[in-house]
Amino acid sequence: MQNAIHQLLDSANQIILGKPHQVRLALCCLLARGHLLIEDIPGVGKTTLAHTLAKLLGLHYQRIQFTSDILPADILGACVFDTKNHEFKFHPGPVFNQMVLADEINRATPKAQSALLEAMEERQVTVEGKTYPLPQPFFVIATQNPSHQIGTFPLPESQLDRFLMRIELGYPDHHAERQLLIGQSRHKLCESLPVQLPPEQLQAIQQAVTQVYVSDALLDYCQAIIKFTRDSSEYHCGLSPRAGLALLTAAKAWAFMDQRDAVIPEDLQAVLAAVAGHRLRAGNTQSEAIIAPILANVAVH
Amino acid sequence: MKIFGSVGVVLMMKPELDKNIAIFLLSSIGLIVLPHVYHMPIAVFGFFCLLLVWRFIGIWKQHWLPGKLVILLLTSFGIALLYNQHQGIFGRDAGTNLFITALGLKLLEIKTERDLYLSNYLAFIVAASQFLYEQSILMAAYILLVCCVLLATLVYINSSKAKTLGALKSAAIIIGQALPIAVALFILFPRVDAPRWMLFNDTHQARVGLSDSMEPGSISDLSMSDELVFRVKFDGAVPTPQQRYWRGPVLSHTDGKRWTQTTFNKPLRRPVVTGTAYQYTILMEPQDKNWVFALDMPIVFASPLSQNSGYQLTTLNSPEQRAEYKVSSYADYNTGPINRSEYNAATQLPGEPSDKIKQLVAQLHGFDSAADTFINQLLNHFRVEDFHYTLTPPVMDENPVESFLFKTRYGFCSHYASAFVYLMRVAHVPARVVTGYQGGELNKVGDFLEIRQADAHAWAEVWLESRGWVRVDPTAAIAPERIERNINLNRQTVYGFEAKNSPAYHWLRQAGQLWRSVDYNWQRWVINYDNKSQSNFLSAFGINDLKTLAYWMIVVIAAITAVLCWFMFYRKANAADKVLMIYNRFSKKLAKHGLVRNTGEGVKDFAARVKIKLPEQATEIDQITAVFIKLRYGRNASGEDLQRLKTLVGLFKA
Numbered sequence: 001m002q003n004a005i006h007q008l009l010d011s012a013n014q015i016i017l018g019k020p021h022q023v024r025l026a027l028c029c030l031l032a033r034g035h036l037l038i039e040d041i042p043g044v045g046k047t048t049l050a051h052t053l054a055k056l057l058g059l060h061y062q063r064i065q066f067t068s069d070i071l072p073a074d075i076l077g078a079c080v081f082d083t084k085n086h087e088f089k090f091h092p093g094p095v096f097n098q099m100v101l102a103d104e105i106n107r108a109t110p111k112a113q114s115a116l117l118e119a120m121e122e123r124q125v126t127v128e129g130k131t132y133p134l135p136q137p138f139f140v141i142a143t144q145n146p147s148h149q150i151g152t153f154p155l156p157e158s159q160l161d162r163f164l165m166r167i168e169l170g171y172p173d174h175h176a177e178r179q180l181l182i183g184q185s186r187h188k189l190c191e192s193l194p195v196q197l198p199p200e201q202l203q204a205i206q207q208a209v210t211q212v213y214v215s216d217a218l219l220d221y222c223q224a225i226i227k228f229t230r231d232s233s234e235y236h237c238g239l240s241p242r243a244g245l246a247l248l249t250a251a252k253a254w255a256f257m258d259q260r261d262a263v264i265p266e267d268l269q270a271v272l273a274a275v276a277g278h279r280l281r282a283g284n285t286q287s288e289a290i291i292a293p294i295l296a297n298v299a300v301h
Numbered sequence: 302m303k304i305f306g307s308v309g310v311v312l313m314m315k316p317e318l319d320k321n322i323a324i325f326l327l328s329s330i331g332l333i334v335l336p337h338v339y340h341m342p343i344a345v346f347g348f349f350c351l352l353l354v355w356r357f358i359g360i361w362k363q364h365w366l367p368g369k370l371v372i373l374l375l376t377s378f379g380i381a382l383l384y385n386q387h388q389g390i391f392g393r394d395a396g397t398n399l400f401i402t403a404l405g406l407k408l409l410e411i412k413t414e415r416d417l418y419l420s421n422y423l424a425f426i427v428a429a430s431q432f433l434y435e436q437s438i439l440m441a442a443y444i445l446l447v448c449c450v451l452l453a454t455l456v457y458i459n460s461s462k463a464k465t466l467g468a469l470k471s472a473a474i475i476i477g478q479a480l481p482i483a484v485a486l487f488i489l490f491p492r493v494d495a496p497r498w499m500l501f502n503d504t505h506q507a508r509v510g511l512s513d514s515m516e517p518g519s520i521s522d523l524s525m526s527d528e529l530v531f532r533v534k535f536d537g538a539v540p541t542p543q544q545r546y547w548r549g550p551v552l553s554h555t556d557g558k559r560w561t562q563t564t565f566n567k568p569l570r571r572p573v574v575t576g577t578a579y580q581y582t583i584l585m586e587p588q589d590k591n592w593v594f595a596l597d598m599p600i601v602f603a604s605p606l607s608q609n610s611g612y613q614l615t616t617l618n619s620p621e622q623r624a625e626y627k628v629s630s631y632a633d634y635n636t637g638p639i640n641r642s643e644y645n646a647a648t649q650l651p652g653e654p655s656d657k658i659k660q661l662v663a664q665l666h667g668f669d670s671a672a673d674t675f676i677n678q679l680l681n682h683f684r685v686e687d688f689h690y691t692l693t694p695p696v697m698d699e700n701p702v703e704s705f706l707f708k709t710r711y712g713f714c715s716h717y718a719s720a721f722v723y724l725m726r727v728a729h730v731p732a733r734v735v736t737g738y739q740g741g742e743l744n745k746v747g748d749f750l751e752i753r754q755a756d757a758h759a760w761a762e763v764w765l766e767s768r769g770w771v772r773v774d775p776t777a778a779i780a781p782e783r784i785e786r787n788i789n790l791n792r793q794t795v796y797g798f799e800a801k802n803s804p805a806y807h808w809l810r811q812a813g814q815l816w817r818s819v820d821y822n823w824q825r826w827v828i829n830y831d832n833k834s835q836s837n838f839l840s841a842f843g844i845n846d847l848k849t850l851a852y853w854m855i856v857v858i859a860a861i862t863a864v865l866c867w868f869m870f871y872r873k874a875n876a877a878d879k880v881l882m883i884y885n886r887f888s889k890k891l892a893k894h895g896l897v898r899n900t901g902e903g904v905k906d907f908a909a910r911v912k913i914k915l916p917e918q919a920t921e922i923d924q925i926t927a928v929f930i931k932l933r934y935g936r937n938a939s940g941e942d943l944q945r946l947k948t949l950v951g952l953f954k955a
Contacts (some may be wrong), residue, residue: 087347105785153596211934213934213936215933215934215935215936216936217934260938261935262930262931262934262935262936263934264903264904264905264930265903265904265933265934266905266906269901269903269906295898295901296900296901297900297901297903298900298901299900299906300898300900300901300902300903301881
């Protein structure tokens with residue numbers, strides 16, 4: 001399994017150049033059964049990352065482009081009258097896929113946003129009183145433009161909380177950018193990718209991740225972090241218990257990817273920016289900077 | 302404020318929680334009163350049971366509980382019952398029963414939390430009162446167990462999320478922690494004798510035991526009783542079974558059927574002794590009479606013991622209490638001459654013996670030979686003629702000696718002893734019957750002898766001119782195994798079984814011996830730890846006055862408390878702390894190079910940073926870090942890992 005993870009990361013890094021940490025975090029998020037939010041300006045490879053992961057994991061992939069006039073039915077599906085059988089028939093929407101890329105989620109109105117977010121949380125869709133389960137596994141990778149851009153409806157904190165992680169891609173460095181400019185079209189490369197980790201194996205890994213051991217000492221550290229965010233004047237409001245759980249889940253996946261069966265403080269620190277950044281300060285995209293006081297002040301014993 | 306608080310607590314008690322507490326409390330009270338059934342009047346016990354059952358039903362059917370008026374009536378009934386049984390409320394029995402009845406009545410009016418506490422404390426008193434009746438090790442264990450349940454009830458009342466097992470566990474821990482303090486107080490606290498009033502007006506237990514007279518057949522009542530009479534621990538060697546004659550009352554006067562003690566004027570003369578002494582400690586069980594059964598012949602003993610003219614030891618203490626005595630005896634002794642009064646008493650006959658008896662004595666050369674020849678002739682007669690040893694002899698008529706000698710010829714120790722002494726007296730040889738115990742079972746575990754009622758025995762004593770009073774046991778002639786092999790023939794004949802050689806029997810026997818040994822030591826060291834033995838024990842430590850004792854008590858209890866506190870606060874964190882301590886040693890070594898771990902830096906990141914500075918020690922650093930991570934964050938670290946970390950850090954040179 002570890003081998004498969006390694007190969008998967010290698011392949012992904014050949015498509016997404018110069019962003020190994022972000023790619024690793026994105027995979028970590030999926031292994032922890034979390035949804036991922038990628039926040040950055042257009043054109044830095046958000047969609048490519050989602051597409052690459054879907055390909056490598058062999059998941060059914062669907063992209064939904066969010067616009068200001070998109071309606072919930074465009075996402076979830078709708079009941080249409082079938083004249084042949086004289087009854088209403090449900091036509092599932094694009095959300096009925098194993099991996100859904102919600103592109104530019106903050107350009108849609110809150111009504112459409114919450115339709116998706118509810119489906120993410122419940123892992124099922126209810127239309128006209130009937131409930132339809134979503135496929136397994138089910139991931140949402142949402143991208144978001146920085147909210148200072150024109151024509152955006154920023155996601156409220158409560159809905160940001162549904163995403164296990166938020167990552168920023170940022171511009172590639174000089175070397176990577178040169179490679180990018182020289183190389184083939186990313187889209188073409190993506191199409192030719194083989195499946196590295198089939199869904200059954202992915203689910204086995206997800207199960208294994210939950211079994212990773214968390215010691216008392218680690219919990220002490222985790223609680224110290226949570227307490228610090230609540231007591232410190234740096235943050236408007238501290239991490240919630242759900243955020244604490246998210247932190248542990250992500251750290252477990254990170255430890256698993258690092259081939260360990262127990263979580264160590266470094267795992268927590270590695271995922272802290274991605275897990276806690278959007279929960280502590282929604283409007284700010286500088287996650288590393290947001291959590292820097294935590295790393296500096298909360299002692300590891 | 303206080304009232305408000307308690308009301309709040311009551312209101313906060315959830316109905317089902319309340320129910321659990323009630324079940325807990327009532328069960329423990331039932332358990333604590335249960336052993337009292339042996340010594341309570343059945344009416345009072347029945348009344349208590351009625352109240353308890355009523356309250357139990359009341360847990361589920363609240364409206365069935367009695368109102369104030371009914372409780373008042375029940376109380377008056379209880380008082381009447383107690384008065385009827387005891388004619389008062391003084392004394393141990395009446396006091397205990399009063400407590401139990403009051404406890405039962407109190408149960409019916411449990412409404413607030415305060416009542417729960419009150420009932421619980423009352424139950425503790427009732428538990429303690431059990432010790433007024435019985436102090437065996439089993440009872441102590443039982444009471445401790447029930448106290449554990451009572452404590453669990455208190456735990457239950459006071460905890461927010463109570464669980465039955467959890468509460469019991471906490472209570473057991475509390476008792477475990479209290480035990481060292483209890484032991485210290487037991488040893489050090491000044492002991493006072495129980496006040497007289499506690500024994501006032503109480504019914505005495507009737508006890509079986511040797512009586513001060515003997516009829517042929519009288520000792521057989523005892524032969525089936527397993528009840529312990531006394532235990533003996535020898536300082537040195539244990540005498541052989543043939544020598545283990547424990548002297549009781551000496552019976553000199555007979556009416557032909559019944560043998561009784563007589564008084565004769567005789568200044569007690571110390572027997573001349575030879576050979577080595579047997580030194581031993583006798584632990585007498587509670588008795589009716591103040592006799593102390595010492596090994597023939599007791600020579601050295603101290604007050605409160607005294608010796609009567611029959612060389613029997615008696616005590617001035619109350620025989621109702623268990624007591625311990627130190628005695629030295631000699632197996633070889635010569636009591637010397639006897640005076641006229643003693644001679645008369647030892648040759649007394651109820652009337653002229655019959656011709657048949659005279660003929661027998663003549664036939665055995667009773668009249669024409671030395672006394673010891675006649676003794677041997679007579680013992681031989683018992684041996685060769687058709688005499689039998691049995692515990693169920695036929696009923697004797699008017700003249701038991703004669704009918705035993707010539708007609709029935711079935712009997713046991715008292716028949717043989719009385720017939721022997723009678724014939725001796727006919728031949729004008731001073732003789733008398735001695736009763737007491739013979740043999741005793743050696744407990745190999747505790748190396749002490751146990752003498753039971755079944756070991757009761759009667760033998761004869763003959764006065765010979767050169768040797769004084771000499772013990773002759775005619776039973777040994779007819780049933781030597783009764784004496785020599787120390788097998789209790791009595792019980793075996795009655796039950797009709799032989800000692801089995803199977804391993805199970807052997808094992809059972811050993812287990813029994815072990816248990817009795819524990820019990821013996823419990824009696825000696827715990828129950829008998831009185832004022833005197835306490836002062837003896839404490840003066841060995843140089844504690845002679847109350848002031849020193851008080852200092853000692855404070856110091857010992859403070860020390861125990863300190864140890865307990867240390868355990869409570871530091872033990873849990875200990876293992877984890879050790880790992881950190883060792884790692885800190887490693888950190889200190891690195892600090893010499895200016896390598897200090899930052900506040901928020903994990904050990905793995907730190908190791909990576911250190912390795913850049915100290916590349917030649919990268920392997921050691923990696924090893925230490927890996928073992929530390931395993932110990933601190935890993936799933937299953939072992940003591941070996943800790944040892945390994947210790948070694949690695951010790952070897953690490955920065």
